[in-house]
Amino acid sequence: MNASPPSSGSESGPKPVSGADTGSGAVAKPGPRVTVIVLTRNHVRQIVDTVARLTALPEHPPVIVADNGSSDSTVSLLASLFPQVRIVQTLGDHGMAGFNRAFALARTDYVACCDDSTWFAPGALAQAVQRLDDHPNVAVLNARVVGEDEREIHPACLMLNATSPGGEGLPGPSLAGFMAGACVFRTSVLRALGGYEERLSHGGAEELAALDVLSAGHAIVYCEAALAHREPLCRWFTRAQHCALARNSAWVAWMRLPLRDALAATGRALAVFARQRSLGPAGFALLRGAFWVLRRRRVAPAHVVLLTRQVRRAERHVRAGIPAMAEKYDQSGQRAW
Known part of the structure; x- marks a missing residue:
């Protein structure tokens, strides 16, 4: 895997700043709490639109694009349109494991993951951060994913919510799995996990990750307030x-x-x-x-x-x-x- 040239962002990304006195009498504002990582491959139109929405969020999160070996103009166009966005490239399609290199670059407490047709609503990341701050036993929040007009909830969200065994003491229904393309992770747990297993990158990687997260004593929760929008896609499996x-x-x-x-x-x-x-x-x-x-x-x-x-x-x-x-x-x- 090769990282993009310096024009697509700094190596370390923005770092949180403590609220201590800076020496000049002013108190520094805290830095961003959550980094957004977007996975893409050969969807240049969708990724440009999604990154534009993410960089305009009021939370001002650092954005990292994990490119899974795109052969179209994705990387060059993103680098020219969004110089503040970090781009991490791989040489081929690594599926969910394409997130892994980008995970290592995150310098915030939390990491929000989406694909190139999904974006978080304004204020949703702040809501997610608040819930994760208030519930340190929760490692992953699964977002509520809706269409652009918010009238139709994604079927996977309906299934997750309908099959939840409960959620006493949690900020939402507890889950045994999560949607890798619409979730917010606690970064420390993600690093302990080691990212997604590459041998399972085209199916099952998040299933294994969920079992390991739960086995480590953490919770996975469905969070209505963590709202994400998804562009309708017709995807038929071969x-x-x-x-x-x-x-x-x-x-x-x-x-x-x-x-x-x-x-x-x-x-x-x-x-x-x-x-x-x-x-x-x-x-x-x-x-x-x-x-x-x-x-x-x-x-x-x-x-x-x-x-x-x-x-x-x-x-x-x-x-x-x-x-x-x-x-x-x-x-x-x-x-x-």
């Missing part, structure tokens, strides 16, 4: 993408969940492979990763396993009771973010 998502979900289960849950996830993956008429190739790919996966096996604590099972049961009920919402969720895909 056969290979469907199989990769199912395979990676099974890998995550083998890495973090008890045998019963891992076997169930494997069964679900095989069913997807069969529906996609790719049982042989996809099944071989699943098996080929077994050694890598089992070397990383570390079963999550009992309370985390219980939470994942509760959410899984709730998802089944939602799919059975509200098939239209479940279909929209399947098409948009929480894991597709």
Whole structure:
């Protein structure tokens, strides 16, 4: 990975300043509390519009663009239009792992993540910071994602909210997962996590991250006040993408969940492979990763396993009771973010 030239921003980015006396009698204003990181690849129109919205926010957050090897004019145009924005480039498409280098550059207490078609509403980041400050046990806030006119909530948000097991003592419903393209992370937790696993970068990376966050004793919360807008996109998964998502979900289960849950996830993956008429190739790919996966096996604590099972049961009920919402969720895909 190569960082962009100096014209796209300083290496360290803005640093928070304490409120101590500066020596001249004036008290320095505190610096920004949250950095926004935007993941993009070959969506020059969307990323320019999104960065323009983010740089105009009243919170004035530092903005870092994590470019996943764009071959269009994304990098050059951003550098010329937004010289204050830091651009981090990779040589290819690393999926969710494309966030990782940008994470290392953040110098604020919190990091807000979005993709090139998603932007945070004015005041939403301040609301997120306040809630994270007030609840140090919360590591991740999942934003409420709506269309530009705020009339339609993203199906993944509806599913997360509908399957939450509760949220006593938290600033919102507790979650067993989060949308990687619409969340606010506590930076210290993110660094301890080590970012997203590159082998799972095109599906399952946030699933593994959520299990590790919960296993470390932190909470993940759905936050209505952390409002984000998303440009409507029609995204249809290919056969290979469907199989990769199912395979990676099974890998995550083998890495973090008890045998019963891992076997169930494997069964679900095989069913997807069969529906996609790719049982042989996809099944071989699943098996080929077994050694890598089992070397990383570390079963999550009992309370985390219980939470994942509760959410899984709730998802089944939602799919059975509200098939239209479940279909929209399947098409948009929480894991597709």
